Amino acid sequence: MKRLCENCTHLNCYINKYTSDEWKPFISHYKSSFDYPAGVNVFSAGDAVKGIYQIYSGKVKIVSTLSDGRERIVRLAKTEQFLGHRGFGGSQIYPVSAITLTPAEITFIPIDIFYKSVKANPDLAISLLNFYADDLREMEKRMEAISIMNAKEKVALALMIVIQSFGFDAKNPQQLSFTPSRKDLAGIAGTTYETVVRMLSEFDQKSIIKLNGKSITIIDEPELKRICNKYYDTGSIPDGQLTEK
Amino acid sequence: MDCRNCKNEKCIIRQHCLSEWLDYVQRVKTPTHLYERKRIFSEGDLVHGLYIVCTGKIMLSMAIDDKHDDIVRLAGEGQILGHRGFYDDMTYPVSADTITPSELAFIPIEDFIKLVRKNSDFALFLISFYASELLHSDRKLQLQISGSDREKALYALQRVYEAFADKKAEDLWLELGLDLEKLANFASLSPEDFVEILDEFKAESKLVLEGDQIHVLDVDFFRKSIN
Numbered sequence: 001m002k003r004l005c006e007n008c009t010h011l012n013c014y015i016n017k018y019t020s021d022e023w024k025p026f027i028s029h030y031k032s033s034f035d036y037p038a039g040v041n042v043f044s045a046g047d048a049v050k051g052i053y054q055i056y057s058g059k060v061k062i063v064s065t066l067s068d069g070r071e072r073i074v075r076l077a078k079t080e081q082f083l084g085h086r087g088f089g090g091s092q093i094y095p096v097s098a099i100t101l102t103p104a105e106i107t108f109i110p111i112d113i114f115y116k117s118v119k120a121n122p123d124l125a126i127s128l129l130n131f132y133a134d135d136l137r138e139m140e141k142r143m144e145a146i147s148i149m150n151a152k153e154k155v156a157l158a159l160m161i162v163i164q165s166f167g168f169d170a171k172n173p174q175q176l177s178f179t180p181s182r183k184d185l186a187g188i189a190g191t192t193y194e195t196v197v198r199m200l201s202e203f204d205q206k207s208i209i210k211l212n213g214k215s216i217t218i219i220d221e222p223e224l225k226r227i228c229n230k231y232y233d234t235g236s237i238p239d240g241q242l243t244e245k
Numbered sequence: 246m247d248c249r250n251c252k253n254e255k256c257i258i259r260q261h262c263l264s265e266w267l268d269y270v271q272r273v274k275t276p277t278h279l280y281e282r283k284r285i286f287s288e289g290d291l292v293h294g295l296y297i298v299c300t301g302k303i304m305l306s307m308a309i310d311d312k313h314d315d316i317v318r319l320a321g322e323g324q325i326l327g328h329r330g331f332y333d334d335m336t337y338p339v340s341a342d343t344i345t346p347s348e349l350a351f352i353p354i355e356d357f358i359k360l361v362r363k364n365s366d367f368a369l370f371l372i373s374f375y376a377s378e379l380l381h382s383d384r385k386l387q388l389q390i391s392g393s394d395r396e397k398a399l400y401a402l403q404r405v406y407e408a409f410a411d412k413k414a415e416d417l418w419l420e421l422g423l424d425l426e427k428l429a430n431f432a433s434l435s436p437e438d439f440v441e442i443l444d445e446f447k448a449e450s451k452l453v454l455e456g457d458q459i460h461v462l463d464v465d466f467f468r469k470s471i472n
Binding site: 066068074090096120122125128132135144 | 308315378393
């Protein structure tokens with residue numbers, strides 16, 4: 001079923017927030033809405049860019065595959081956020097893959113419609129430039145940091161990123177609303193599965209977190225933040241940005 | 246340089262803004278002439294506007310600690326500086342320094358925003374430019390994690406080519422502008438490793454190095470897409 005932009009209650013969606021009321025029915029007319037189960041590709045690295053995606057509901061990881069075959073998660077995205085904006089560079093090929101972490105409802109806007117909307121809605125253009133600048137700044141902070149952060153700090157920061165990306169469970173305000181798999185945490189931290197398991201166990205022993213099977217409860221968030229704040233002010237991580245040293 | 250009859254075909258303002266807005270840019274911009282190795286803005290400075298490189302060569306760097314900088318980008322004629330500061334905090338996350346004597350045009354932020362709002366082709370160009378910059382950052386990060394020395398060196402040279410080369414030329418001399426130590430920094434390699442890889446490229450007849458210039462023998466080698 002197609003969801004209409006003109007009736008949408010997602011007030012932080014860039015389309016809803018920054019396009020004029022006359023443009024919303026136009027975008028609604030051309031966009032497509034898809035429902036994805038968890039664990040499937042929305043788009044894959046190497047695909048031609050045909051438009052931009054917006055998450056209506058659900059959680060998605062943006063994955064880059066390294067030359068040695070390892071998977072690195074460059075971003076976590078949730079409701080109201082764009083997917084695929086990296087593809088608008090020169091070659092118009094997606095450099096990364098987007099994979100659903102949970103069942104997700106995702107909207108697709110064809111590239112010509114998106115470009116027309118940007119051209120006709122200056123507020124959308126300006127806000128997109130801000131969004132890109134933020135993303136770029138975070139990428140470069142990661143680069144600056146990556147060579148000097150140890151495994152413990154990387155894993156602590158990976159947990160902070162999950163907190164800032166997806167938040168806590170509504171019923172249990174200390175439990176992560178979504179706990180990525182240990183493999184995905186390794187992909188976020190830029191370390192190995194074994195290191196993640198070891199560090200999580202260490203954090204558990206020190207009562208910084210509590211492991212309940214697959215899910216993680218954060219007992220001492222300030223301490224977690226302090227561990228990675230040695231090098232970086234994690235308070236400045238915007239939603240969904242992965243920034244580690 | 247007067248925007249109304251500027252001959253710089255690489256200038257992004259000239260390329261993507263309507264002609265009536267070139268007159269506006271001419272009125273609001275502040276031209277600046279700087280010698281080589283002069284600071285344009287520093288990491289942490291408040292963003293008051295953006296710069297266009299009319300002539301010259303610029304390097305953008307980010308402090309790793311008190312003693313070390315990481316060169317994150319090179320910018321040549323017609324390119325923009327300061328766009329990384331265009332986010333909520335409005336501070337420059339990098340420092341910019343001239344490599345060679347340069348002429349810059351400073352455009353105040355409120356005029357830059359007006360320019361984006363009124364020139365939709367310019368807005369689309371900037372979106373594509375930012376996306377390309379993100380690709381470069383992603384790629385550099387990937388190389389840092391798992392790239393070979395050869396891949397890192399080649400990528401740095403490709404970026405020098407992108408920033409400074411006359412892309413229409415088939416047989417070209419590429420003025421590096423940077424000494425080998427800085428180029429090695431840009432490639433995230435030690436100077437020794439970088440020189441070793443340059444020797445490999447020379448042996449493979451990809452390039453000839455003379456002073457601070459590269460004679461590119463295999464242009465396709467440098468044009469290779471970042472993807």
